[in-house]
Structure formats: structure tokens, C-alpha cells
Amino acid sequence: MSESIENVDETSAKSSDTPTTEILDNSVEDAVALYRKVREGKNKEPTEKEIADIDKECEIIRNRQVIIKDLQHKPEEITSKDGQIVTGPPTLTRFEKARIMGARALQLSLGAPIFIEIPKNATTSLEIAMEELKQRVIPIVIKRTLPNGDYQNIPIDQFA
Numbered sequence: 001m002s003e004s005i006e007n008v009d010e011t012s013a014k015s016s017d018t019p020t021t022e023i024l025d026n027s028v029e030d031a032v033a034l035y036r037k038v039r040e041g042k043n044k045e046p047t048e049k050e051i052a053d054i055d056k057e058c059e060i061i062r063n064r065q066v067i068i069k070d071l072q073h074k075p076e077e078i079t080s081k082d083g084q085i086v087t088g089p090p091t092l093t094r095f096e097k098a099r100i101m102g103a104r105a106l107q108l109s110l111g112a113p114i115f116i117e118i119p120k121n122a123t124t125s126l127e128i129a130m131e132e133l134k135q136r137v138i139p140i141v142i143k144r145t146l147p148n149g150d151y152q153n154i155p156i157d158q159f160a
Contacts, residue, residue, distance in 0.1 A: 075149030
């Protein structure tokens, strides 16, 4: 029983000593082999021209630079020269509207100043917030973030 454990330990120690260049070379060759298999197909024999094309493409794959370490991306603000909305739709999404109205209604219920003349039919802070949003007078900026961390800050009056 102890012999098998020692053998496993020796095997894992050997695999951890393997240089990364050898692992990368193997992975590139594996990728080339899979690419060749997919391109050649299963049922038909490729012509000489197709084989030559496949060989050229495989050589391109072999010569590609392999990225070993992925550098951290630092999020940046996306700006456009003419102030257009670059990220997302040019209108407020229903989620953004709900978030804005909820936040503004809470502010109003806690005594924040009102930016419009109160409509006669408005009875709640939510209705006032809806009217303020409709008139685009709320001083709120929407931050739309992309998956890589880049973002765009959009004032509410820029939306259609």
C-alpha cells in the first residue's frame, strides 16, 4: 500500500518539474492535430491542394505567439467626442428607470428638494419621481460598465 503512494508522489513530483515551454509546445501541437483532424474531415480524402492549404494554416498556428501571462486590464472611462452613448442602448433600460425612480422616491420621502412643480394628480413621492424622470431634471448620472471593466458615465439628460 505504501509503495503505490510513493509512486504517485514521484509521478506528481516529476510532472511538476516539467518546464512550461514543453507544456506549451505540446499544447500547440495538440491544437494543430485537432485543427488538422477537423479540416480533413472523416468521410472524404482531401485533395493535394486542400492538404497544402491545411499545412500552411497549421504552420501559421505553430508560428503564433503564445500568451503565457494575461496582463490585468485597468478599467478606463469610455468617452466620445460628441457626447454620444457608446455602451448600451441610447435609451434608459427598464432596470435603470426602476433604479432611478426608486432612489429618487426615497430621496423625496426623506425631504430632498423637488425639481419640478408638483402635479395636481401626484399623491406619492414615486409619482413625483416619475414626473421628474419624464422631464429629465433629476441630476443623476448612469454608469454603464462593460464586462472588461471599462465604463461610461452618462448624464440622464443625454438619453432619448
